[in-house]
Amino acid sequence: MKLWVKIVLFAVLVIVITAICVGLHKFNLKHPDTAKAKPDFVVAATVLQKEFEDNEGTASSKYINKILEVTGTIASVTPADSTHLNIALKTGNDMSSVICSFQNITDPSKYKTGEEITLRGECSGFLLDVLLKNCSIVVKRK
């Protein structure tokens, strides 16, 4: 076999292997770890909810798909099943909060109503409340 044929074959092989690796990596990619990710916005729960309530369109284009670091007082803790948990943060409106969904919290009793908390999560938008997903705890204060 001629040398240039060998080189071409080798190059093709390298490209194919790289493509498979990149593909597999993308396929198996997990969600960004919000505990380590740099937040796009640092905001208080009351301010965040008010922005959505005042102008959902503007707040949506500003916050949706972004990682937010939110500080607020826990209004309620609702376990969905053994590993999923929603923590709602109080805002200026009694009917509307910031609801943060956690994928891997197994001990809901650690979080109590009235405690102040800072958490990070991905904003998915506004229903009656501002919704965050893939959340992780940053700081917890009594």
Add this chain to the structure above:
Amino acid sequence: MKRLFLFLFFLNIVLAVNAQKYMTKNGYIGFYSHTPMEDIKGDNNQVVGAIDISTGEMVFQALIKSFHFDRALMEEHFNENYMESDKIPKSIFKGKITNLKDVDFSKSGNYNVTVEGDLTIHDVTNKISTQGTIEVVSGGINANSKFKIVPEDYKINIPGVVKDKFEKSLEVTVAMKYTPIANK
């Protein structure tokens, strides 16, 4: 005195009306489909749901972006290619229990119900009818249902390559734990 009496009278009506309505902001809707390559499973624990036990009316509302998938790529494809969630962020169901007389909301227990209504996904509304259960528990009401939907009915285009590996329908699971609105 007369005024106080009137006030109490109206307060009583308001409370009585409120006691008929239950809601949750932490409801669950999930879907599942098996393909030879992998299982497709999305979960949403931030569904808003309300039920009026005097009329049997039920409403659910969910943000598409609140669905969680184990694989980030699957979640991205779900939002961008199939559901177009930037353009169409919400899904809504509005319906009614058709056999309300079979449910005794004053007595704990499990009751089989039929729910009929309009399901809007991807800006397409279809009439659906499904079986489910209402569980009357102390301090609340639980509602559960499982049914199938066909993505094509909602103009959700699944590309040819993927389509062949895909089951034609997805199984949807609904699980709500309602509490009385007056307590909120």
